[in-house]
Amino acid sequence: xxxxxxxxxxxxxxxxxxxxxxxxxxxxxxxxxxxxxxxxxxxxxxxxxxxxxxxxxxxxxxxxxxxxxxxxxxxxxxxxxxxxxxxxxxxxxxxxxxxxxxxxxxxxxxxxxxxxxxxxxxxxxxxxxxxxxxxxxxxxxxxxxxxxxxxxxxxxxxxxxxxxxxxxxxxxxxxxxxxxxxxxxxxxxxxxxxxxxxxxxxxxxxxxxxxxxxxxxxxxxxxxxxxxxxxxxxxxxxxxxxxxxxxxxxxxxxxxxxxxxxxxxxxxxxxxxxxxxxxxxxxx
Amino acid sequence: xxxxxxxxxxxxxxxxxxxxxxxxxxxxxxxxxxxxxxxxxxxxxxxxxxxxxxxxxxxxxxxxxxxxxxxxxxxxxxxxxxxxxxxxxxxxxxxxxxxxxxxxxxxxxxxxxxxxxxxxxxxxxxxxxxxxxxxxxxxxxxxxxxxxxxxxxxxxxxxxxxxxxxxxxxxxxxxxxxxxxxxxxxxxxxxxxxxxxxxxxxxxxxxxxxxxxxxxxxxxxxxxxxxxxxxxxxxxxxxxxxxxxxxxxxxxxxxxxxxxxxxxxxxxxxxxxxxxxxxxxxxxxxxxxxxxxxxxxxxxxxxxxxxxx
Numbered sequence: 001x002x003x004x005x006x007x008x009x010x011x012x013x014x015x016x017x018x019x020x021x022x023x024x025x026x027x028x029x030x031x032x033x034x035x036x037x038x039x040x041x042x043x044x045x046x047x048x049x050x051x052x053x054x055x056x057x058x059x060x061x062x063x064x065x066x067x068x069x070x071x072x073x074x075x076x077x078x079x080x081x082x083x084x085x086x087x088x089x090x091x092x093x094x095x096x097x098x099x100x101x102x103x104x105x106x107x108x109x110x111x112x113x114x115x116x117x118x119x120x121x122x123x124x125x126x127x128x129x130x131x132x133x134x135x136x137x138x139x140x141x142x143x144x145x146x147x148x149x150x151x152x153x154x155x156x157x158x159x160x161x162x163x164x165x166x167x168x169x170x171x172x173x174x175x176x177x178x179x180x181x182x183x184x185x186x187x188x189x190x191x192x193x194x195x196x197x198x199x200x201x202x203x204x205x206x207x208x209x210x211x212x213x214x215x216x217x218x219x220x221x222x223x224x225x226x227x228x229x230x231x232x233x234x235x236x237x238x239x240x241x242x243x244x245x246x247x248x249x250x251x252x253x254x255x256x257x258x259x260x261x262x263x264x265x266x267x268x269x270x271x272x273x274x275x276x277x278x279x280x281x282x283x284x
Numbered sequence: 285x286x287x288x289x290x291x292x293x294x295x296x297x298x299x300x301x302x303x304x305x306x307x308x309x310x311x312x313x314x315x316x317x318x319x320x321x322x323x324x325x326x327x328x329x330x331x332x333x334x335x336x337x338x339x340x341x342x343x344x345x346x347x348x349x350x351x352x353x354x355x356x357x358x359x360x361x362x363x364x365x366x367x368x369x370x371x372x373x374x375x376x377x378x379x380x381x382x383x384x385x386x387x388x389x390x391x392x393x394x395x396x397x398x399x400x401x402x403x404x405x406x407x408x409x410x411x412x413x414x415x416x417x418x419x420x421x422x423x424x425x426x427x428x429x430x431x432x433x434x435x436x437x438x439x440x441x442x443x444x445x446x447x448x449x450x451x452x453x454x455x456x457x458x459x460x461x462x463x464x465x466x467x468x469x470x471x472x473x474x475x476x477x478x479x480x481x482x483x484x485x486x487x488x489x490x491x492x493x494x495x496x497x498x499x500x501x502x503x504x505x506x507x508x509x510x511x512x513x514x515x516x517x518x519x520x521x522x523x524x525x526x527x528x529x530x531x532x533x534x535x536x537x538x539x540x541x542x543x544x545x546x547x548x549x550x551x552x553x554x555x556x557x558x559x560x561x562x563x564x565x566x567x568x569x570x571x572x573x574x575x576x577x578x579x580x581x582x583x584x585x586x587x588x589x590x591x592x593x
Contacts, residue, residue, distance in 0.1 A: 032396050034344075034403070083574070089342055090573050092399060093530075096344070096523060097573075101566045108559050214519065215411060218404045225400065256415045263408050270389035270397060 002130050004247050010136045012243025013143030017198040018216055019223040019235040020147060021191035027230030028167040029184040031081055032088070034095040037217025038102035039192045042069045043199025044208045045106055048115045058120045066196045073192025074185050082181070099213070106210040117203040139201040146194060147236065154232075163187060167230070215259075222262035226269045228279025237277055241265070291592040292538075295585065299542065300448055307437055316436050320508055322548040323443045327450050327501035329528040329544035330537050334454045335494035336526075337535035338463060339487055340470035341391065345402030346525050348386070348409060349379040349495040351517035353502025355413075358426035358512035368430045371503050379499025380492045387488040394473065403519065410517035425513030432507045443504055447541065450497050454537050457493070466490055467535070520562065527569045533582025543581050 022036045046065030050056045056064070076098055084090035121134030154160035165173040166183045174180045198216075206212070223242055227234030242265060246258040269276060303323070307316040328350060336343045353375035360371045386405050390398040413420045420426065433439040457463055465486050468476050477483050506512045515521070528547050532539030554561050572579070 032399075080570070087577075088396070089340070090577070092342060092344070092396070093526070094570065094573055096519075097566045097569045100520070100523060101563060104559070104562045104566065108563075214407055218407045221400045221404050225397065229395065259408050259411050259415065263404065266401060266404065267385075267389050270393065270401070274393050274397070 002128050004244075004251055006127060006130060006132055006140075007136075008244040008247035010132075010140045010243075011247060012240045013140045013147075014198050014202055015216075015219055015223055015243050016147060016236050016239035017143050017194050017201075018220040019227070019239055020150065020232055021194040022217075022220045023224045023227070023230055023232060023235045025187055025191040026224070027232075028163055028187045029077075030088070031077070031085075031091055031184075031188075032095070033191070034092060034217070035076065035099040035102065036191070036195055036220060037213030037215075038099040039069050039073060039195035039213075040199040040216055041106060041210065041213035042072065042102060043196030044117070044203040044206075044212060045110065045115070045199075046196070047200040047203045048110075048117045048208055051118055052116070062120075062197070062200050065200050066193045069196030069199075070189040070193035073188045077185060077188040082184075099217075103210050103213070110210070112210060115208040117208060119204040133205060135201075135204045142197070142201055146197060150190070150194070151232075159186065219262050222266045224276075225266050226276055228276025231276065231278040234276055234278030238265075289592075291589045295589070296451075296538065300444070303444055303545070304441060307440060313436055316440050317508075318549065318552050319545075320436070320440045320443050321505075322545040323440070323447045324501050324505045324508065325525070325528065325544040325548045326447045326541040327443075327504070328498055328525050329532065329540040330447075330451050330454055331494045331497035331501070332525050333529045333532070333535065333537050333540035334458065334497075335490045337529060337537070337540070338458060338466035338470060339490060341487060341491075342399045342526075343402050343491070343494070343522075344399045344526070345386075345404070345406030345519075345522050346494075346498055347517050347519070347521035348382055348402060348406040349498035350502040350505070350521060351406070351409060351413075351512075351514075352382045353379045353499030354506040354512040354516050355420070355426070355502075356499070357503040357506040358429060361429040361506075362426045368432050368507055371507070372432075372500060375499040375503035375506075376496045377499075379495040379502065383491045383495030384488065387491045391487040391491065392484040403522075406517050406522060407519060410514050413514040413517065420514070423514065425511055427511045429507055429510045429512070431510060432504075439508065443508070446500070446504065450500075451538055451541050454493075454497070458535075458537055462486070470535075523569075524565065527565060527572070529579075530569065530572050531576075531580050533579030536579070536582035539579060539582030539585070543579075546581075 018036065018040060022033060025031050025033050043065055046068050047061060050061035050064055051058065076095075080094050080098060081091055084094055119133070119135045121138050123134045124131045125134055125137055126132075154163060162173070162178045162183055163186070165176065165178055166180055170180050173183075219242065223238040224235050226241065227236070227238030242262055245265070246261045249261055250258050303319065307319060328346065332343060332346045335341065356375040356378040357368075357371035360366045360374055361368060386401055390401040414422055417423075431439065433442055458466070465476070465481060468481070469483055469486060473483055502516065505516075525544075528544040529540040531547060532541070532543030551561065551565075554564060557564065
């Protein structure tokens with residue numbers, strides 16, 4: 001029972017990190033970023049390069065990896081997405097193209113075999129008789145911290161207020177003197193950075209390989225649809241729902257069936273409440 | 285209603301004649317095989333274009349229908365040992381069933397739900413194929429399908445004939461009242477709804493038609509390769525098809541089919557580039573998005589034949 005509670009929390013935290021970034025860039029810039037999974041994979045590979053190949057210490061490698069991917073996200077938004085913003089369709093296509101290009105680049109550079117990243121925290125920690133890897137616990141703590149910081153940033157700072165303003169009405173925000181395009185870049189950096197951090201944190205205990213980004217991204221879609229497109233609290237609630245349902249299914253039925261959980265959740269949500277749990281915008 | 289002009293008809297007949305005679309002129313089994321794959325991709329691309337090109341609803345998981353059709357053929361051949369010809373109608377039925385499962389909850393909504401759901405569904409199905417490897421054969425897939433027609437050249441002609449029928453049926457549908465409604469949905473869905481058109485019905489029905497041809501193509505592919513494997517469901521297959529439709533000119537159907545044939549040939553020529561091939565593909569897509577937003581084949585053909593209309 002306690003096992004389900006802890007493992008569910010860990011996967012919820014990782015899903016939440018992915019989903020929040022995905023929903024943020026959609027809510028603010030209306031960019032449906034199909035390259036989100038590529039950021040996650042890039043984060044994991046950057047962690048691999050910095051720790052295993054260059055032997056950098058963790059405290060240097062992790063921020064470096066996150067910054068690198070955030071920079072990549074900003075460049076992608078600036079030079080590939082922005083010129084095509086007028087058409088939602090072209091944005092979908094270009095981000096999907098970027099994600100395939102990244103996957104292929106990783107494949108060509110590192111090959112398709114699994115890469116190992118050394119654990120940042122090697123010890124096992126025992127909570128109430130349940131042994132849990134320190135790395136997983138680190139992912140959980142870091143995830144909660146990141147979400148908390150993000151919430152404080154958006155609610156308490158001027159920049160956060162500007163982001164909220166743009167998400168409500170980009171044109172009006174522009175008239176009020178908010179540099180909309182710069183806000184888009186900042187949000188893209190945050191979005192790519194959180195995805196990369198998720199990738200860095202899971203890299204020691206999940207398989208690092210070129211196609212690793214696709215399924216987590218699919219999960220992020222599902223979470224965002226269940227929680228309501230563009231709603232951050234909604235996607236956190238949905239992460240908890242999905243993370244725990246998957247863990248429970250894994251324990252009670254079998255791990256094979258976990259992949260179906262998100263699909264079923266999406267179908268049910270779209271049938272009963274298409275705007276999601278906390279989606280404000282009417283979806284139909 | 286727009287009629288099919290005689291110049292379009294002449295062009296179509298010329299292209300089909302060249303395609304049909306090419307393997308006789310250059311007699312090689314390799315070329316016949318490549319052309320068979322070309323024709324199958326033509327079926328997939330034109331079926332994608334019918335739904336997504338006309339209604340503007342991007343289907344990012346066409347491989348779902350392709351894989352469903354192919355695996356249906358695979359299961360029928362390796363588990364029930366039925367006559368291979370039965371797998372064609374069965375593949376159509378299964379693909380249509382999948383289209384209804386995904387289409388019903390997502391196509392009544394606006395927004396990106398349909399695109400996301402199709403992409404997710406195809407990715408998850410690919411994963412399920414690996415997880416339930418006892419039934420699906422896992423990475424290796426299912427082997428030992430029987431060919432529909434033993435002679436490769438005759439099989440190629442058979443597939444080409446299906447491609448021609450597909451393009452004709454879809455073009456006729458696209459130019460009918462029905463196609464007009466689909467294009468109207470692309471233009472302004474709210475107005476269509478206000479005019480009393482059952483928008484959801486038309487979108488789901490067009491997805492079902494699209495899925496039917498994609499599933500048929502999947503079964504044809506399975507009986508050409510004589511095996512089916514999980515990559516059929518992959519996002520790469522879907523994106524390849526979308527690139528073909530973009531190159532052909534969205535919404536033109538014949539453009540998608542011709543672009544599919546040309547790009548598949550190009551892919552064969554690029555085989556020497558090995559793992560860089562997909563990169564070249566992705567780069568093509570980016571260039572087209574930036575410089576040729578209306579596509580290449582259909583606009584070119586229209587401009588060339590302007591004088592004769």
